[in-house]
Amino acid sequence: KISANRKIVSPPFLLQSLCAPSLKAELDRRSGGSALQEISLGELRKTSLLLPPLPEQKKIAAILSTWDRVIEGTEKLLANSQQQKKALMQQLLTGKKRLPGFTGEWQNYTLENILNVRKERSLPSNKIPLFSLTIESGITSKTDRYNREFLVKNKNEKKYKLVYPRDLVYNPANLRWGAINYSRIPYKVVVSPIYEVLYVNNIERFFPALIYQYLMSPFQIEKFSLVIEGTLMERKAVKISPFLATKIRIPCDFSEQKAIAAVLTTADEEITAIKSDLSRLRDEKKALMQQLLTGKRRVKVDKEISDKGL
Numbered sequence: 001k002i003s004a005n006r007k008i009v010s011p012p013f014l015l016q017s018l019c020a021p022s023l024k025a026e027l028d029r030r031s032g033g034s035a036l037q038e039i040s041l042g043e044l045r046k047t048s049l050l051l052p053p054l055p056e057q058k059k060i061a062a063i064l065s066t067w068d069r070v071i072e073g074t075e076k077l078l079a080n081s082q083q084q085k086k087a088l089m090q091q092l093l094t095g096k097k098r099l100p101g102f103t104g105e106w107q108n109y110t111l112e113n114i115l116n117v118r119k120e121r122s123l124p125s126n127k128i129p130l131f132s133l134t135i136e137s138g139i140t141s142k143t144d145r146y147n148r149e150f151l152v153k154n155k156n157e158k159k160y161k162l163v164y165p166r167d168l169v170y171n172p173a174n175l176r177w178g179a180i181n182y183s184r185i186p187y188k189v190v191v192s193p194i195y196e197v198l199y200v201n202n203i204e205r206f207f208p209a210l211i212y213q214y215l216m217s218p219f220q221i222e223k224f225s226l227v228i229e230g231t232l233m234e235r236k237a238v239k240i241s242p243f244l245a246t247k248i249r250i251p252c253d254f255s256e257q258k259a260i261a262a263v264l265t266t267a268d269e270e271i272t273a274i275k276s277d278l279s280r281l282r283d284e285k286k287a288l289m290q291q292l293l294t295g296k297r298r299v300k301v302d303k304e305i306s307d308k309g310l
Contacts, residue, residue: 009051012061017049020293021286050294055301060292063299067285074281078274085267089217092260095249099260104253111215112244114206118167118197121159122190130160131189133169138181139189160190161197166208168198168215172237176225182212196240207254209261214248 017023051057091097095106124130130142163169163183169191171179183189191197200208214220227242251257291297 008054009049010054010057010061012065013051013057014049016061016064016289017293020289022290022294023049052295052298053301056299059299059301063292064285064289067281067288071278071281071285074274074278078271078278081267081271081274085264085271086218088264088267089213090219092263093214093217093250094219095251099256099263102251102253102256102259104251104256106249107252108247108249109206110244111246111248114200114202114211114248115168115198115244116201117240117244118162118164118199120162122162122188123159124190128162128188128190131163131183131185131191133171133179133181133191133195135174135178139163139169139183139185139191141189159193161193161195163189163191163197164199166199168212169195170198170215170238170243171195172239172243173235175238175243176221176228176236178216178218178221180216180221182208182216196243205254206250207257207261209265210250210257211248213261213264214250220248 052060092099122128131139132142133139163185165183165186165188168180168182170181171194173179173194200206200211223246224238224243227238227246228236229239229242230236251260292299
């Protein structure tokens, strides 16, 4: 807990200053890259802050607090949309709720009859960049820090796995936490050899988006967690054989498969749009903090308010 001399600094302004990107960068530099929570209180007390007059501090804090409320509201909207998507998956992918116009049978299929393992390999290049799989963002590009030639300087090293658009990728070690997604990238990429890459073998019988939505659903992730192999925690994984031996129950009617996938894809698009808005708001707030908390941009305070010392 940090207290502030209220005659010198406004506590809300101090809190915003402690969250500023510029301060974090300074603390990271002094600590050699350690996280903020690893900074000692004594070290933090040595940090100098640029303080405008107290009324201006309060106005700056009020402006930034407004952004915080908008960001918090967007975070809640995102959480609600994600929860609604989970509910839709539970209803539509289990047949508990049927879409209007569909009454056909559902059938059990083993994944090995739906999916093939992609065995192609390649080294990263400008045309086939190195990507990664994250639980939060799916298949996403590596940062510049990792996507460098030194990763593959030895041409005799094991090549990376090739991923085509719409291929399914999962991480055997982290599947039980949801590390599975399909590539929305419109070109080929490569991923680490630790991942498994698969594709639907008959797209006229099985609609890929429906299959992938099913395999990414929370209830199916829970089922995958039951076939983990390995004794040590760090080596526990869902290997490809038990993965492909898994059975799923889906509509026989291809049109119903497409209809269900369309509803869930629309929900995904809504979630993606909200995530984009949230990322933009956070970036805009950071930029505003950089301007207001460093004095690069000043705010005007009404003389009447200033005289009152608010």
